[in-house]
Amino acid sequence: MLKKIRVASVSYLNARPLIYGVQDYSPLQDKMILVEDYPSKLVKMLEDDEVDVGLVSVAAIPKLKDPHIISNYVIAAEGDVASVCLFSEVPLDEITTVLLDYQSRTSINLCKILMKFLWKKDVEFILTTGEFVDQIKGTTAGVIIGDRALVQLNNFKYIYDLAREWRKLTGKPFLFAAWIANKPLPEEFVQIFNEANSHWEKYLDQIVTEKPFPAYDLKYYFTHNINYDLTQDMKDALQMFLDYSKEIDFI
Numbered sequence: 001m002l003k004k005i006r007v008a009s010v011s012y013l014n015a016r017p018l019i020y021g022v023q024d025y026s027p028l029q030d031k032m033i034l035v036e037d038y039p040s041k042l043v044k045m046l047e048d049d050e051v052d053v054g055l056v057s058v059a060a061i062p063k064l065k066d067p068h069i070i071s072n073y074v075i076a077a078e079g080d081v082a083s084v085c086l087f088s089e090v091p092l093d094e095i096t097t098v099l100l101d102y103q104s105r106t107s108i109n110l111c112k113i114l115m116k117f118l119w120k121k122d123v124e125f126i127l128t129t130g131e132f133v134d135q136i137k138g139t140t141a142g143v144i145i146g147d148r149a150l151v152q153l154n155n156f157k158y159i160y161d162l163a164r165e166w167r168k169l170t171g172k173p174f175l176f177a178a179w180i181a182n183k184p185l186p187e188e189f190v191q192i193f194n195e196a197n198s199h200w201e202k203y204l205d206q207i208v209t210e211k212p213f214p215a216y217d218l219k220y221y222f223t224h225n226i227n228y229d230l231t232q233d234m235k236d237a238l239q240m241f242l243d244y245s246k247e248i249d250f251i
C-alpha cells in the first residue's frame with residue numbers, strides 16, 4: 001500500500017472552508033491523514049518532518065530546506081483581515097512594547113516589518129509562550145491572530161488591522177498561509193488535493209450553521225475578509241514579505 005500523505009491544517013475558523021473541501025472529497029480519503037493545530041506548531045511539525053504538507057504560515061518558507069507551495073488555495077486578505085490585529089489601549093505613537101502571539105509566525109513578523117518600515121517606530125518585542133491578553137495594558141500592545149483576535153474586536157480602544165496596514169505600505173494584498181510541502185509530493189496527489197480545495201465556496205453556509213460564533217459575522221469573514229483564491233498579486237506580496245523579512249529580526 002502507498003504511504004499516506006501527512007497533511008496538517010490550522011485549527012482556526014478561517015481554514016474551515018478549505019478543510020471541509022479536503023475532508024469531503026472522496027478520491028482523497030485513502031491517500032492522506034489530517035491533523036490540526038495552531039500555526040507556529042505546524043511550522044515546527046513541517047521543519048521536523050512530522051508532516052509532509054501543511055496549511056501553514058508563509059513564514060515557514062525560509063525555514064524549510066525544500067519548500068513547495070502545492071495549491072492555488074490560500075489564506076489571504078485583499079482588504080481588512082479582521083483576525084490579525086495589533087490591539088492596544090494607547091495610540092501607536094505611545095506604544096513601547098509589543099507582545100507577539102506564540103501561535104503565529106507570519107503575522108508577528110509582519111508586525112515587525114510594519115513597525116520598522118511603515119510606522120517607523122522602535123519598540124521592544126516580546127514573544128509570548130501562553131495566553132497573554134490580560135497583559136495588553138498601558139503602553140504594552142499585543143498582536144493576536146485567529147478566532148482569538150475576532151473575540152477581542154470590541155475590547156480595545158486602538159485596533160490596527162495588519163492586512164490593512166500592509167496595503168498602506170505596499171499597495172498589495174497579504175498572503176498569510178499557503179499549502180506548503182517540505183518535499184516534492186506525487187503529482188497525482190497534488191492534482192486531487194488542489195481539486196478538493198477548489199470547492200471551498202460550497203461549504204460556507206454549512207459552516208456558518210454548524211459553528212455558531214457570536215463575536216463576529218462568519219459569513220462576512222469568509223466572503224469579505226479572507227480570500228481563498230491565490231492571485232499573482234498575492235504571489236508578488238509574498239516575495240515582498242520574504243524580502244522585508246531579511247531586514248528584521250525574523251522569528
Ligand SMILES: C=C(O[C@@H]1C=C(C(=O)O)C=C[C@H]1O)C(=O)O
Nearest residue numbers: 039057083104105106107146176
Ligand atoms: C488570517 C489569519 O491567518 C493566519 C496567520 C498565520 C500566522 O500569523 O502565522 C498562520 C496561518 C493563518 O491562519 C488568521 O489566522 O487570523
